[in-house]
Amino acid sequence: MxxxxxxxxxxxxxxxxxxxxxxxxxxxxxxxxxxxxxxxxxxxxxxxxxxxxxxxxxxxxxxxxxxxxxxxxxxxxxxxxxxxxNWSQYTGWVAAAVLVVGFGLQFYKLNQTNETLNTVSTQKDLLQESVVDLELKKKESEEVLAILRDTSNVAIALAGQQVAPEAFAKAYYNKTTKTVYIDASGLPEPPKGMVYQVWSLQLEPVLTPTSIGLLDSYTTSTTKVIKVDNTDSPQAFGITLEPAGGSASPTLEQLYTLGKV
Structure with a gap:
């Protein structure tokens, strides 16, 4: 050789x-x-x-x-x-070093993959939240449009009163179903610890107010069109500002809007 x-x-x-x-x-x-x-x-x-x-x-x-x-x-x-x-121990070190480097590289790649997956998962969650939010807003808007387009609903303008002359609201009353929706978009945001309360009023023979609900979803509603309790043959609607939880009778000094049917 x-x-x-x-x-x-x-x-x-x-x-x-x-x-x-x-x-x-x-x-x-x-x-x-x-x-x-x-x-x-x-x-x-x-x-x-x-x-x-x-x-x-x-x-x-x-x-x-x-x-x-x-x-x-x-x-x-x-x-x-x-x-x-003793050279065999050095070759062992070489093999161990290669193993450690290889393991470290795989661990790094695994971490990178996990971070990518976490980012994708977070983005997916945010996208799902956005889709759900848009669906809710779409549904709420469709409900409002249905109220406005329903010819059975009577729209009653509620004008601002002395405590808030620039305030305004609108009540949509269905004489057949007795349902009432309040458009509160013209009301200022209520102070902390306070809530708007809606009253169905009988004017004759004596003023008789009946509470038909609180506008406690005012701050979360997108359209500010809020359904309250049904009422039978109201002569007027009024909205007052009351302490959280509402009051048994209206605080007339805090009467924000009023309108006759």
């Missing part, structure tokens, strides 16, 4: 790592003595192993590294490697 074929056979790597028998080691030493290129190849493999082992072995002190380096590189002859030498 010529020197080039011998180098390419892979036996020199096994020689450096101490994986050959005594007979095989003797054969390599003989080839190294006979062929300078074989000897140079062995030195190149030893240099590569030293540099790689030092870079991945955190417990190899600088002193020990220099001893090994001097042992391998400070000689003019090829170092005779014994079977099962």
């Amino acid at each position: 010529n020197s080039r074929a011998y180098i390419e056979s892979g036996i020199l790597e096994l020689y450096v790592f101490g994986k050959l028998s005594e007979e095989e080691i003797a054969e390599v030493n003989q080839m190294a003595a006979q062929y300078p290129e074989v000897k140079e190849e062995i030195k190149a493999i030893e240099n590569a192993v030293i540099n790689l082992s030092y870079s991945v072995a955190p417990h190899l002190s600088a002193t020990n590294f220099e001893k090994i380096r001097a042992e391998l590189l400070g000689r003019n002859k090829v170092v005779t490697m014994k079977p099962r030498s």
Whole structure:
């Protein structure tokens, strides 16, 4: 076998790592003595192993590294490697380093994937919330349109009173179903702890107010058109500002709007 074929056979790597028998080691030493290129190849493999082992072995002190380096590189002859030498632990370090790097890369990719999934999930949740919100607004708007288009509903304008001259509202009353909707969009936002209360009024023979509900959904309603309780044959509607929970009788000093049917 010529020197080039011998180098390419892979036996020199096994020689450096101490994986050959005594007979095989003797054969390599003989080839190294006979062929300078074989000897140079062995030195190149030893240099590569030293540099790689030092870079991945955190417990190899600088002193020990220099001893090994001097042992391998400070000689003019090829170092005779014994079977099962300490080089096997360096190859173990190399394998461990490769494993750690590989595991770290996979862990990083897994984290990146999880972050991407979390972002997509969050965006999906936000999109679903937006869709639900739009559906609710659409439904509420459709209900308002149905009220406005229902020819059975009578629209009663409720004008602002002394406490709030610029306020206004509108009541939609259905004489057949007795249902009442209040458009409160012209009322100012009630102060904290206060709520608007709607009254069905009988004017004759004596003023008789009957509460038909609170506009407690004023702050959450998009259209500000709010359904209250049914009432029978009202002569007028009024809206007062009352403490949260409502009052048994209207506070006339806080009468915001009033209108006759």
